[in-house]
Amino acid sequence: MTDLWVALLSLFAVWTGWRVFRVDSMVRASFSLMLSFIAVGAIGVLLSAPYIGVATVFMMAVEMMVMAIFMVMFMMNPAGLNPMVMVHQHRLSIGAGVVAALSLGAAVLFSRPPEDAVRAEADVVAELGHELLGPSMLIFETAGVTLLATMVGAVILSSRQGRFGAADEGSRPPGLSDGGAPAGRQPEGGGGHHHHHHHGGHG
Amino acid sequence: MAVIGDTLAARAPAAVFAAIGPGRQAGTERLFARRDMRRASTPRDASILLVAGDIPSEASEALARVHDQIPPPRATVQWQGEDPDRIVARVMETLKDLRVSATGEENRLPDAPPNEWKGIGPHGQGGKGMMGGTPYGRPMAMTGPDIRDGLQLDRYSARIGPFAPMLPPGLTLEVTLQGDVICDVSIDSPPFAQPADADAPDLCLARVLRLLGLDRAADRVLGGKRPGALWVQGAISRGLGRIDGTDMRDRVAAWRKGEAAPLGPFDLPRLLIGAEWSEAMLILASLPPSALIRAARAPEAA
Amino acid sequence: MTVLLLVLAVCATLLAGVVLAALLDRALPELAGTLSRQRIETEAPDRMNRDLAPAFYLALAAVGLSVVPFAPGLALIDSPVGVVIWGTCEALTIIVVFLHGWSPNAPFPLIGAYRYAAIGLPVMLPSMFVLIAAALPAESLSLVAIVDSQREVWNVLRQPLGLPLFLVVALTLTLRGPMDFADAADIAGGTSAEDSGAGRALWQVARLAMLVSVSAVAATVFLGGPLGPVLPGPVWLWLKTAALMAVLVWLGNRVARTTPSRMLTILWVVLLPLSCADLVISGVVAL
Numbered sequence: 200m201t202d203l204w205v206a207l208l209s210l211f212a213v214w215t216g217w218r219v220f221r222v223d224s225m226v227r228a229s230f231s232l233m234l235s236f237i238a239v240g241a242i243g244v245l246l247s248a249p250y251i252g253v254a255t256v257f258m259m260a261v262e263m264m265v266m267a268i269f270m271v272m273f274m275m276n277p278a279g280l281n282p283m284v285m286v287h288q289h290r291l292s293i294g295a296g297v298v299a300a301l302s303l304g305a306a307v308l309f310s311r312p313p314e315d316a317v318r319a320e321a322d323v324v325a326e327l328g329h330e331l332l333g334p335s336m337l338i339f340e341t342a343g344v345t346l347l348a349t350m351v352g353a354v355i356l357s358s359r360q361g362r363f364g365a366a367d368e369g370s371r372p373p374g375l376s377d378g379g380a381p382a383g384r385q386p387e388g389g390g391g392h393h394h395h396h397h398h399g400g401h402g
Numbered sequence: 403m404a405v406i407g408d409t410l411a412a413r414a415p416a417a418v419f420a421a422i423g424p425g426r427q428a429g430t431e432r433l434f435a436r437r438d439m440r441r442a443s444t445p446r447d448a449s450i451l452l453v454a455g456d457i458p459s460e461a462s463e464a465l466a467r468v469h470d471q472i473p474p475p476r477a478t479v480q481w482q483g484e485d486p487d488r489i490v491a492r493v494m495e496t497l498k499d500l501r502v503s504a505t506g507e508e509n510r511l512p513d514a515p516p517n518e519w520k521g522i523g524p525h526g527q528g529g530k531g532m533m534g535g536t537p538y539g540r541p542m543a544m545t546g547p548d549i550r551d552g553l554q555l556d557r558y559s560a561r562i563g564p565f566a567p568m569l570p571p572g573l574t575l576e577v578t579l580q581g582d583v584i585c586d587v588s589i590d591s592p593p594f595a596q597p598a599d600a601d602a603p604d605l606c607l608a609r610v611l612r613l614l615g616l617d618r619a620a621d622r623v624l625g626g627k628r629p630g631a632l633w634v635q636g637a638i639s640r641g642l643g644r645i646d647g648t649d650m651r652d653r654v655a656a657w658r659k660g661e662a663a664p665l666g667p668f669d670l671p672r673l674l675i676g677a678e679w680s681e682a683m684l685i686l687a688s689l690p691p692s693a694l695i696r697a698a699r700a701p702e703a704a
Numbered sequence: 705m706t707v708l709l710l711v712l713a714v715c716a717t718l719l720a721g722v723v724l725a726a727l728l729d730r731a732l733p734e735l736a737g738t739l740s741r742q743r744i745e746t747e748a749p750d751r752m753n754r755d756l757a758p759a760f761y762l763a764l765a766a767v768g769l770s771v772v773p774f775a776p777g778l779a780l781i782d783s784p785v786g787v788v789i790w791g792t793c794e795a796l797t798i799i800v801v802f803l804h805g806w807s808p809n810a811p812f813p814l815i816g817a818y819r820y821a822a823i824g825l826p827v828m829l830p831s832m833f834v835l836i837a838a839a840l841p842a843e844s845l846s847l848v849a850i851v852d853s854q855r856e857v858w859n860v861l862r863q864p865l866g867l868p869l870f871l872v873v874a875l876t877l878t879l880r881g882p883m884d885f886a887d888a889a890d891i892a893g894g895t896s897a898e899d900s901g902a903g904r905a906l907w908q909v910a911r912l913a914m915l916v917s918v919s920a921v922a923a924t925v926f927l928g929g930p931l932g933p934v935l936p937g938p939v940w941l942w943l944k945t946a947a948l949m950a951v952l953v954w955l956g957n958r959v960a961r962t963t964p965s966r967m968l969t970i971l972w973v974v975l976l977p978l979s980c981a982d983l984v985i986s987g988v989v990a991l
Contacts, residue, residue: 410732410736410737446897446898446900447904473741474744581818611960616960631960680891
């Protein structure tokens with residue numbers, strides 16, 4: 200029974216994955232991809248990994264939402280009226296696809312997956328938690344904090360509104376006294392760009 | 403089941419979309435404070451089009467378009483200053499007739515696309531590239547610099563009005579939006595003239611309350627009671643719609659005390675450009691109709 | 705047999721809850737009126753997504769309700785990660801509302817759609833924090849275990865910040881009052897501005913169904929769910945759910961809605977740190 204469900208969900212995941220490249224709108228493409236991931240998440244649940252399976256669906260829902268928003272923001276009617284092809288660089292992508300399929304297929308066929316089935320009474324979620332916050336804690340926490348810092352940094356760098364004025368106009372901190380010289384270290388030479396970075400560090 | 407549905411539907415307040423003409427704003431807004439009347443926020447939610455007063459001929463095509471957006475079965479009720487009780491009775495009568503007849507009024511305009519869906523390219527597509535242009539004769543949004551961060555984002559231009567429920571009756575704006583930030587606005591037609599009764603503090607306060615999602619509080623205010631709502635002043639940002647040193651919060655505070663909030667002349671487009679759509683609608687609702695009409699007519703005279 | 709009973713209980717709760725919610729909203733006659741009208745279309749809509757959005761919204765409400773235990777130890781989906789399943793329903797709700805606004809191919813629904821996505825994403829964070837905080841004393845992500853952990857004292861007392869924060873999440877998920885940025889008045893009803901007839905009625909029903917589910921989850925996580933003296937478990941759950949529904953309807957009718965940008969600031973600057981504090985305090989207390 201589980202085998203049948205896994206097979207059906209795999210087919211659904213492949214079909215929705217293929218639809219990503221066949222639909223003519225970025226919103227539909229994003230959410231086709233999400234359906235594909237939901238099927239993969241459901242397979243995870245069937246394979247006794249309930250937390251990873253459900254969390255995959257959760258994360259992918261949020262991620263695809265963000266992707267769709269950006270698509271609408273940059274192209275309000277992406278491919279609604281104008282033609283849009285979701286596939287480009289045909290030769291390269293066909294080559295890459297064939298190589299990826301062959302190597303993943305070879306990995307499945309030639310590797311030896313562990314054969315001991317999960318014990319029925321095993322508390323898999325708790326075990327996963329102990330692994331994540333035990334032996335593997337350093338690697339997961341490092342990756343997590345690095346990603347977060349990257350996101351916050353990217354937003355700050357791309358924002359025009361700085362603490363001391365617009366970034367492209369050369370922001371200057373206010374003086375210590377009314378109308379006095381700007382506080383903080385004085386930048387050498389012009390260029391609003393430099394101002395921003397110098398004082399950003401002090402802010 | 404169908405019988406229960408019909409009996410229930412018969413007890414529903416009449417869902418009415420109001421097209422308000424010159425001089426009829428105050429009367430119409432008071433009409434919708436009644437329990438048995440509900441002002442639909444979109445024609446698609448209504449079954450009756452209430453035409454209050456004489457709609458000027460420039461707006462008649464827009465009125466026909468609004469009429470055709472009301473899902474059948476539909477009907478139009480004209481209101482020429484009769485007693486409110488009589489007009490409500492007529493609306494109820496019309497609703498009862500609609501439930502018997504299956505179709506109601508026909509479309510006023512031909513139900514045809516403004517441009518044919520006929521492609522020009524070899525694959526039948528409407529245009530070139532992924533963005534911009536006018537594929538199939540329909541203008542597409544194109545990127546332009548964002549007025550806040552200078553990023554290249556889509557600009558969408560549309561004409562909104564004269565019967566849009568969040569705008570004063572008659573006002574038609576040509577807006578260019580990026581997301582919901584207004585980056586350009588011009589006045590296509592000023593609001594219809596309204597006598598001083600439209601400036602009444604309770605009406606002005608009720609308009610703001612409806613925008614804040616407090617329909618029941620607005621009805622209570624029009625019934626002469628306290629609004630009974632939380633965080634009304636706090637929900638309005640400080641500095642929103644500042645004219646001559648008073649902002650929207652001050653004006654709403656005055657209206658809550660039952661005082662008028664007169665305003666000097668101001669430049670309407672400048673007040674709206676750079677605001678987000680919801681802020682702009684709040685700003686418009688915070689201007690007494692008389693001041694708004696004067697400001698909207700000023701560029702016309704110039 | 706038990707499974708059949710639980711399926712029945714979920715369906716009956718959803719149905720009765722929708723009727724109760726419509727009565728609280730005084731919207732029952734209106735729904736019947738909308739249903740009897742015909743549907744008219746916009747030009748070139750995304751028909752598939754337009755028809756699927758209300759159906760998915762309803763389905764998410766049903767899935768969300770089926771992780772709720774109707775009696776101690778008895779839920780239709782008795783998963784070790786029940787809280788995460790509910791969180792997934794929340795995240796997918798944002799997508800459903802977005803699709804509902806996207807599909808009519810019209811400006812106001814689209815504005816409502818991306819406003820809602822912008823508000824919905826930061827609302828997910830406090831939601832996850834308060835739910836995980838509630839899972840800490842239970843030492844499990846299962847809603848059944850969370851109910852069991854409240855035998856002595858309910859989470860609403862142990863974690864006083866949790867329920868108020870979750871009510872904000874509930875208002876967002878049910879497009880209601882101060883958090884209704886998708887279907888607001890300044891955009892002519894937002895994502896439902898172009899809905900008419902049966903499609904409009906179904907969307908409203910789905911909103912009410914989500915109100916039932918989110919109230920039931922809140923009752924389970926913070927008010928002990930089916931726990932209570934004398935009366936049987938399901939009755940306690942229904943009573944608590946109905947009470948929370950009434951609170952949410954009252955808040956929706958009484959609290960003003962600010963502008964989206966201001967609400968974003970409030971979400972990131974006030975609610976997120978508060979929910980963080982809730983998580984930290986609950987963690988220390990649970991130790």
